[in-house]
Amino acid sequence: MIIQPHPYHLVEPSPWPLGASFALLTTTFSGVMSFHGVANAGLFLTLGVIGTLTTMGLWWRDCIAEGTFQGHHTKPVQRGLSLGIILFIVSEVFFFLSIFWAFFDSALAPTVELGCAWPPAGIEPIYPFELPLLNTILLLSSGASVTWSHHALIAGDRKGSILGLVVTLIFALIFTGIQAYEYYQAGFTISDGAFGTCFFFSTGFHGAHVIIGSIFLTVALFRLMNYHLTNHHHVGYEGAILYWQT
């Protein structure tokens, strides 16, 4: 085996950057057209979303092949991948910062249009110490169980690691189910002024974050069960955990 003189991964030509560009253009373009009620935009939006998801799946499948089966992910490459995940999560943190900003801007000094009150006049908010409290407990517990799974993996305890991750995913599914029920039962909608907008903007994107995190953890579970992950090389799982904890 001829060894290259540097540890970096020079990637092979791949169709996925181009595929992702076309799929994302179709998704955003037809998404906007769909909001404006243009004919057949929904069909193109569906095609765009299918194309985006397919490209994501095939691209990351290639990454797994390169890392796990071809050994391209040396220590410096792993550092680069981790840095990419961290920067992505930082960008998401600032996105959520702007969501909180919108909420505090409306809630801390309610304008006269809101009846100088928060929740605004006529809005019946969801009581936070019933199902929302249960959901908070579920998410905090899932943070504990995913840490259990991660530490079990590092300690070489395969059963514990798989069990911890399955428990985490069960918590995640119950959380998403309860949130769907809450959305169904809510006495206001996203178009009910600043309160409805802030509520569905924040909980909606948090819900999306939870669903994406659940998929990310499911991929890690699949790779854990198929012996992809070693006790000290599991960047994908660490990324999923970091995403889950934020």
Place this chain on the structure above:
Amino acid sequence: MKIISDVGPNFFGPGAKPGAVPTDVDQATGLERAELLAALEGKELFELKPLKITKYGTKKDPIRVKSVDPVRYVGCSGFPVDSHELLWLVLDKNHEFDRCPECGQVFKMNYIGTDSGHGHGHGH
């Protein structure tokens, strides 16, 4: 080291036992395995540290720069280091020497590559 003698020339480890968490020694492969086995022997597989300039390179006694490619870049900041703006020079293995246009420091490529490959480091 025992672990290394277990490894055949095809650079595959023994794999994990069923029901156990694999270690990197068990199943790292390719370049990752080469890096790992070198580290287990206490060696660094790749030279990644910057070149130490301990003297002013002259035509008689140039700064020798290792390269596996026939052409490579070198950043010169004079001697002592950082005495002028960083200037990028192209060293060529066919040149007798290469000189920094700012301070006149002389570099000479020490070519350690092979002429067989096309030299873009696709290590397979």
